Amino acid sequence: xxxxxLLLAVLIGDLCSLLLLLAAAKTALKTVTEWAPDSTAGGQxxxxxxxxxxELTARFALAAFLASTLVLFVGIANVxxxxxxxxxCGTGVIQATQGLGGPALFFRFLTLAIVYLWLVFGKLNSxxxxxxxxxxxxxxxxxxxxxxxxAVSTTLQAVWRLDVHQPVDCCxxxxxxxxxxxxxQQTAGIPNTWWLAAFWxxxxxxxxxxxxxxxxxxxxxxxxxxxxxxxxxxxTPTAALVLIRVFAAYYYEVxxxxxxxxxxxxxxxxxxxxxxxxxxVVVLEGPAGFATAxxxxxxxxxxxTAARRSKTAALRILLAAGGFIGLVSLPAICWRLQYGVxxx
Amino acid sequence: xxxxxxxxxxxxxxxxxxxxxxxxxxxxSAVFKSGQISIISGLTGAGKSTLLHILxxxxxxxxxxxxxxxxxxxxxxxxHRDRWRRKVGVVFQHPRLxxxxxxxxxxxxxxLPRIRSLSRLRRCGNEAxxxxxxxxxxxxxxxxxxxxxxxxxxxxxxxxxxxxxxIADEPTAHQDxxxxxxxxxxxxxxxxxxxxxxVAAHDARLLAYGGFADRQFELANGCLKALP
Numbered sequence: 001x002x003x004x005x006l007l008l009a010v011l012i013g014d015l016c017s018l019l020l021l022l023a024a025a026k027t028a029l030k031t032v033t034e035w036a037p038d039s040t041a042g043g044q045x046x047x048x049x050x051x052x053x054x055e056l057t058a059r060f061a062l063a064a065f066l067a068s069t070l071v072l073f074v075g076i077a078n079v080x081x082x083x084x085x086x087x088x089c090g091t092g093v094i095q096a097t098q099g100l101g102g103p104a105l106f107f108r109f110l111t112l113a114i115v116y117l118w119l120v121f122g123k124l125n126s127x128x129x130x131x132x133x134x135x136x137x138x139x140x141x142x143x144x145x146x147x148x149x150x151a152v153s154t155t156l157q158a159v160w161r162l163d164v165h166q167p168v169d170c171c172x173x174x175x176x177x178x179x180x181x182x183x184x185q186q187t188a189g190i191p192n193t194w195w196l197a198a199f200w201x202x203x204x205x206x207x208x209x210x211x212x213x214x215x216x217x218x219x220x221x222x223x224x225x226x227x228x229x230x231x232x233x234x235x236t237p238t239a240a241l242v243l244i245r246v247f248a249a250y251y252y253e254v255x256x257x258x259x260x261x262x263x264x265x266x267x268x269x270x271x272x273x274x275x276x277x278x279x280x281v282v283v284l285e286g287p288a289g290f291a292t293a294x295x296x297x298x299x300x301x302x303x304x305t306a307a308r309r310s311k312t313a314a315l316r317i318l319l320a321a322g323g324f325i326g327l328v329s330l331p332a333i334c335w336r337l338q339y340g341v342x343x344x
Numbered sequence: 345x346x347x348x349x350x351x352x353x354x355x356x357x358x359x360x361x362x363x364x365x366x367x368x369x370x371x372x373s374a375v376f377k378s379g380q381i382s383i384i385s386g387l388t389g390a391g392k393s394t395l396l397h398i399l400x401x402x403x404x405x406x407x408x409x410x411x412x413x414x415x416x417x418x419x420x421x422x423x424h425r426d427r428w429r430r431k432v433g434v435v436f437q438h439p440r441l442x443x444x445x446x447x448x449x450x451x452x453x454x455x456l457p458r459i460r461s462l463s464r465l466r467r468c469g470n471e472a473x474x475x476x477x478x479x480x481x482x483x484x485x486x487x488x489x490x491x492x493x494x495x496x497x498x499x500x501x502x503x504x505x506x507x508x509x510x511i512a513d514e515p516t517a518h519q520d521x522x523x524x525x526x527x528x529x530x531x532x533x534x535x536x537x538x539x540x541x542x543v544a545a546h547d548a549r550l551l552a553y554g555g556f557a558d559r560q561f562e563l564a565n566g567c568l569k570a571l572p
């Protein structure tokens with residue numbers, strides 16, 4: 001382990017967020033088991049007050065966790081490669097964590113996704129004075145706790161195992177994935193051109209579905225939002241895959257350099273930040289729009305607010321998908337116009 | 345328009361200096377109707393101010409609820425309760441004026457979120473001051489006023505927005521006979537069919553003033569009972 005201030009900041013942020021989330025989870029657990037909206041007894045009134053404080057605590061937990069995740073991300077992508085021998089980008093840093101860096105980031109993103117859903121629930125709940133969604137909201141928050149624990153513990157282990165004396169070879173990690181040119185042009189046995197076709201098909205379907213969800217009236221929203229959420233969940237990994245396998249070549253100007261982390265380097269103008277931000281928006285907003293549509297169908301009191309939120313989700317998905325497609329296709333088109341060939 | 349403000353089985357416990365729980369209010373239930381002035385009397389420390397704070401949405405009870413138009417406003421989350429509180433004008437026991445501001449500025453302060461036009465703000469503020477007979481103090485800073493004048497400014501501040509619910513805590517405590525009469529006249533003038541007025545007082549002048557109170561309650565040992 002190295003006592004780098006950035007890593008210490010991550011661990012302190014994680015610890016703070018964990019403590020705050022556990023405090024909020026205690027109230028959430030009580031809400032799930034004891035919530036009685038028809039009662040005016042002392043226990044219920046105390047619980048109503050505690051729920052408000054718990055929501056605030058969970059928001060602080062989210063802020064601390066988001067901040068520590070961003071610091072960790074910047075550290076992996078831009079700071080630690082200079083310390084770890086042989087590392088040229090985040091791939092080398094992840095390699096130096098001996099297999100724990102990837103899972104740590106995965107659990108972090110999963111926690112953030114669940115807490116984002118909780119935020120959407122909370123915002124919808126606070127649009128009415130009666131706290132109708134208190135129990136549902138508490139359940140979503142409780143769901144985030146095990147993933148948060150996993151994220152924090154895996155990050156701690158990854159930082160602990162970070163070896164700065166053993167050189168890594170991040171280019172080998174990228175290029176060792178394929179034995180010959182043929183295997184470089186396919187992923188999971190499927191040619192990259194097929195993945196590309198799948199990406200464009202899913203993009204068109206998602207944009208069409210997004211436009212439908214944006215324009216649909218409140219009544220028929222569940223089916224359209226469900227389709228959009230499903231397409232968003234299919235589109236995101238496909239888009240990430242074609243970004244790394246196909247479109248990244250136009251940024252790197254090198255063939256078969258299938259590295260996601262190099263996109264975050266200053267050499268490539270930090271283009272990974274807007275690209276992965278767009279992917280995150282799509283994958284978060286899809287389920288959020290669907291969840292609000294379901295809630296609107298279940299609780300008529302939320303019809304208008306939920307329909308507005310669902311429309312916002314559709315609009316955000318459209319903008320993010322449009323932004324992503326623009327960012328990946330523009331360099332490719334420029335390359336084609338300049339050199340007359342595609343990079344493949 | 346509020347048809348009634350209802351206290352439903354309200355209790356409030358406070359932790360004493362020795363850590364024990366002390367009941368300030370015990371199962372208080374009452375209905376305060378619109379168009380009426382209700383007086384709550386009781387000895388010092390009986391819990392009148394606490395009850396008024398609960399009715400105004402400034403304090404949450406430990407048990408029970410406050411219903412405004414059959415909606416449990418005391419149990420709403422802070423954002424919604426704060427929005428509802430715009431309908432409530434409160435005269436606190438201590439005037440709590442901002443001393444660096446002028447009297448008129450103090451009065452128009454709670455109107456700022458509701459009224460954009462400065463001329464309208466001034467007009468509303470001056471009208472409220474005129475009702476209390478202190479329009480001549482409008483330009484003076486708060487710290488130059490006497491205790492009685494400060495109290496009248498606080499009342500003007502509460503009535504300036506023409507609240508649907510007017511809650512006053514000992515509004516005549518620092519007043520001479522003329523001042524007390526002016527305040528009572530003002531409260532009677534503010535009594536509209538849509539307004540609920542609740543006054544906590546142990547000032548005998550208020551209790552004895554003919555035609556002032558429509559209903560009287562007495563708070564003793566944390567229990568509220570309606571007087572005939």
